[in-house]
Amino acid sequence: MAKIECPKCGEQIETTGIVTVCPKCGADLREVVEALGHERNERMKTIVRDDSVTTHEFIVRTRGLKKIYVMGEVEVLALRDINLDVRRGEYLSIMGPSGSGKSTLFNMIGGLDKPTAGRCFIEEVDMAQLDAFELAWLRCRKIGYIFQTFNLIPVMTAIENVTLPMIFAGMGTDEMMERGRELLTLVGLGDRLDHKPYELSGGQQQRVAVARALANSPAIVLADEPTGNLDLHTGKEIIDLLKELNQASGVTVISATHDLKMIDVSDRVVHIRDGQVERIEHRHEIELEVGGMGG
Amino acid sequence: MLDVEGLVRMSRTSGEEEIKIQRQITLPWSEAIRISIRNVTIRLGRTLITSAGIVLGIAFLSSVWTGGVIQDGLQQARHEQEQELIAATARNQAESDSDETETSFTISEQERRAQSSKRIWLVVMSLLVCGVGITNAMLMSVTERFREIGTMKCLGALDSFIVRLFLIEAAALGLLGSLAGMLLGHIAMIGVFAIRERTLSVVAKMDWGRMLMYLLLCVLIGTALSLISAIAPAVRAARMRPAAALQTEI
Ligand SMILES: Nc1ncnc2c1ncn2[C@@H]1O[C@H](COP(=O)(O)OP(=O)(O)O)[C@@H](O)[C@H]1O
Ligand SMILES: [Mg+2]
Numbered sequence: 336m337a338k339i340e341c342p343k344c345g346e347q348i349e350t351t352g353i354v355t356v357c358p359k360c361g362a363d364l365r366e367v368v369e370a371l372g373h374e375r376n377e378r379m380k381t382i383v384r385d386d387s388v389t390t391h392e393f394i395v396r397t398r399g400l401k402k403i404y405v406m407g408e409v410e411v412l413a414l415r416d417i418n419l420d421v422r423r424g425e426y427l428s429i430m431g432p433s434g435s436g437k438s439t440l441f442n443m444i445g446g447l448d449k450p451t452a453g454r455c456f457i458e459e460v461d462m463a464q465l466d467a468f469e470l471a472w473l474r475c476r477k478i479g480y481i482f483q484t485f486n487l488i489p490v491m492t493a494i495e496n497v498t499l500p501m502i503f504a505g506m507g508t509d510e511m512m513e514r515g516r517e518l519l520t521l522v523g524l525g526d527r528l529d530h531k532p533y534e535l536s537g538g539q540q541q542r543v544a545v546a547r548a549l550a551n552s553p554a555i556v557l558a559d560e561p562t563g564n565l566d567l568h569t570g571k572e573i574i575d576l577l578k579e580l581n582q583a584s585g586v587t588v589i590s591a592t593h594d595l596k597m598i599d600v601s602d603r604v605v606h607i608r609d610g611q612v613e614r615i616e617h618r619h620e621i622e623l624e625v626g627g628m629g630g
Numbered sequence: 631m632l633d634v635e636g637l638v639r640m641s642r643t644s645g646e647e648e649i650k651i652q653r654q655i656t657l658p659w660s661e662a663i664r665i666s667i668r669n670v671t672i673r674l675g676r677t678l679i680t681s682a683g684i685v686l687g688i689a690f691l692s693s694v695w696t697g698g699v700i701q702d703g704l705q706q707a708r709h710e711q712e713q714e715l716i717a718a719t720a721r722n723q724a725e726s727d728s729d730e731t732e733t734s735f736t737i738s739e740q741e742r743r744a745q746s747s748k749r750i751w752l753v754v755m756s757l758l759v760c761g762v763g764i765t766n767a768m769l770m771s772v773t774e775r776f777r778e779i780g781t782m783k784c785l786g787a788l789d790s791f792i793v794r795l796f797l798i799e800a801a802a803l804g805l806l807g808s809l810a811g812m813l814l815g816h817i818a819m820i821g822v823f824a825i826r827e828r829t830l831s832v833v834a835k836m837d838w839g840r841m842l843m844y845l846l847l848c849v850l851i852g853t854a855l856s857l858i859s860a861i862a863p864a865v866r867a868a869r870m871r872p873a874a875a876l877q878t879e880i
Contacts, residue, residue: 447784448873467789471655474872475786486781486876490672503786505656547785 338369379521379583391459394554394587395421395444399453402439402610413439414610416453421589426581428601429591436610437591441559444589445478446470458554475503479548479556479586483563485540489533493543494528500550518546522576532611538569545576549586554578558590562597571598574600657791666798670806680771681807683763688811688852689818690756695844696819698749703836704827706740760852765859767807768800772863773878777868780875792868793861800860801853808852812845 339348343362355365400417402411413436423429428438443455444447448460455462457477465473474480487496498506498515506514519528522542532540541561548556558577562570574590578600581588590597598604604621606613651838670677772779823832867875 442873445784447780448871468655471783471786471788474784475655480784482876486777486784488778488781490669499782500785502661502793503655503657505654551786592689 339364341369342367375521376583378517379580392422393420393456394423394425395419395458395589396456397440397444397453398456400440400443400450400455401452402436402448404444405450411575412610414443414450417607417610417612419605419612421587422602424581424585425585426578426588426600426602427590428598428604429589430593430595430598430604431591431607431613432593435607437593437607438559439610441557441589441591442608444555445480445557446473471503475500476551477554479550479553481541481548481556481558481561482545483560485532485537485544485564487540487543487547489532492525492529492531493535493546496524496543497547497550500547504551514550515546519543520547522546536569537565538572541565541573542576545573545580548611549580550555553585553586555589558588560591560593562592563593567596570597571593638691655788657787657794659794662791663798664795666689666795667802669795669799670802677803677806680767680808681803683767684760684804684807684852684856685811685814687756687760687763687855687863688808688848689815690759690811690821691753691851692812692815692845692848693819694749694752694756694815695848696816696841697823698843699836699841700823700832701745701818704823704832706837707835715767757851760855761859764804764855767797767803768856768860769863771798771803772860772867774866776870776875776878779870780872780878783872783875789868793864796860796864796867797857800856800864804853804856805849806858808849811852815848816845 340346341348341357341360341362341364344357344360346357346359348364349358355363355368357364361498397417397419400419401412402414403412417436417440421541429440431437435471439448443450444457446455446465448455449463457473462470462473480486482484487493488499491499493545494512494515497518498511499513501514516525516528519542522545524539524542524546527535527539530539532543535543541564545556548558556577561573561577565573575596577588577590580586590601592598601621602618605615606616782792783789820833824830
């Protein structure tokens with residue numbers, strides 16, 4: 336969402352890029368909208384960039400990943416033998432019904448929990464080998480997390496939430512505020528910097544979370560059902576934002592979802608069921624499927 | 631070719647300032663204090679509830695000590711009065727009865743000993759109340775924020791950052807709570823004695839030097855107890871795996 340000005344009558348118009356005709360004087364706005372889109376793209380490229388020194392083809396790899404939760408006498412086999420290769424710059428969706436192990440996989444890839452067996456590599460580094468400091472470093476700078484429940488710090492304003500990871504990364508205050516402002520503007524919240532989470536709608540909170548995930552220019556954005564608590568329209572906006580970021584800056588996006596409507600932006604869809612990869616769909620297959628759904 | 635691990639390792643050994651700054655993970659004390667104090671002030675209502683344990687415990691302790699100092703002051707005054715009376719009688723009568731003075735003195739000595747052991751008992755009791763109240767308060771303020779802790783760890787916080795944030799918060803809570811409790815107990819006890827003796831002169835009769843020392847001690851004990859009782863839950867919460875911390879529903 337951005338404001339543009341009609342070159343003919345000067346009318347201020349809010350647009351997401353869909354409206355290309357001035358509602359007041361009927362002037363053709365396609366050029367203005369296009370320029371805006373181009374400028375936004377450029378801005379994304381500079382603000383959000385994967386500044387990894389490494390250039391491994393696969394940014395995430397898992398081998399024989401297995402997770403068993405033990406609850407007293409009962410053992411829950413949440414993941415069994417997950418082998419997955421994620422390309423740098425890919426938009427990957429993980430599809431599966433509730434309880435299929437999406438969040439568990441998200442936790443393993445994000446270094447938030449340890450697998451019972453198997454290995455998970457981030458840029459070819461085995462996560463099991465990392466100590467506490469290195470794991471924190473990885474979470475701080477390499478991975479951006481987005482959750483279904485937003486998980487903003489409730490007492491902090493939007494910009495404070497976005498700048499928190501930058502504090503941990505040791506960024507200077509001025510640079511930090513500037514970057515926080517830029518990121519929030521990028522997600523369309525330039526005028527909500529000092530709002531607390533409870534003063535924002537669900538969609539807006541998730542946008543703050545997206546901006547926060549991008550704070551330290553991560554190589555990977557991990558999203559666990561980012562649209563789960565949003566209505567269809569707002570959810571779609573978040574997915575489009577993630578896709579836009581992915582295309583403009585090349586950041587790898589791995590997003591779990593159980594909603595078929597959220598997967599048509601994906602380069603690949605990994606279907607999991609009962610903790611196992613059921614099948615993997617590629618871009619053209621998805622397009623066929625979504626097209627088929629529409630018709 | 632460089633990898634993540636290599637980069638991180640580099641940050642520890644490299645003397646090059648720029649790389650070091652880029653590769654560190656920090657939480658400066660100034661930021662930590664800012665965050666913690668905001669946490670305490672913004673959730674003022676919540677803070678008051680959690681710190682109720684501290685306030686009550688320290689109010690108890692403060693009232694016990696205030697009561698003690700006031701009683702001592704009153705006794706001292708009474709003793710002086712007695713002495714004066716005896717002296718006056720002695721001046722009036724040629725032959726003074728020294729036995730009488732002895733007995734009255736011994737009784738007050740016994741009384742004082744009984745009182746002091748009762749007072750120690752009360753202080754121990756109130757310290758226990760303090761300890762339980764404060765530990766409970768800290769446990770509450772940590773557990774109700776597991777999710778927040780998990781989130782912070784996802785954003786790159788080290789365990790030590792979490793502990794630091796909670797300890798600063800505990801110190802602030804402890805200081806505020808015990809200041810409030812100290813005043814509450816002190817004023818309440820003065821009120822009780824003023825009503826019992828039907829005069830405010832109890833205030834004039836007490837030893838203010840000792841009183842101030844006890845009041846200061848109340849605040850010190852409250853703050854120290856808060857800090858000590860916050861350590862265990864804070865460390866435990868900080869050590870949780872982020873996934874587990876994020877999953878808790880409160
Ligand atoms: N902390 C846990 N303790 C025990 N069982 C768990 C835990 N987390 C998840 N599970 C179980 O593991 C399975 C996969 O869960 P999850 O990864 O959350 O699925 P999804 O995110 O796809 O809904 C489920 O059967 C769930 O009950
Ligand atoms: Mg889930």
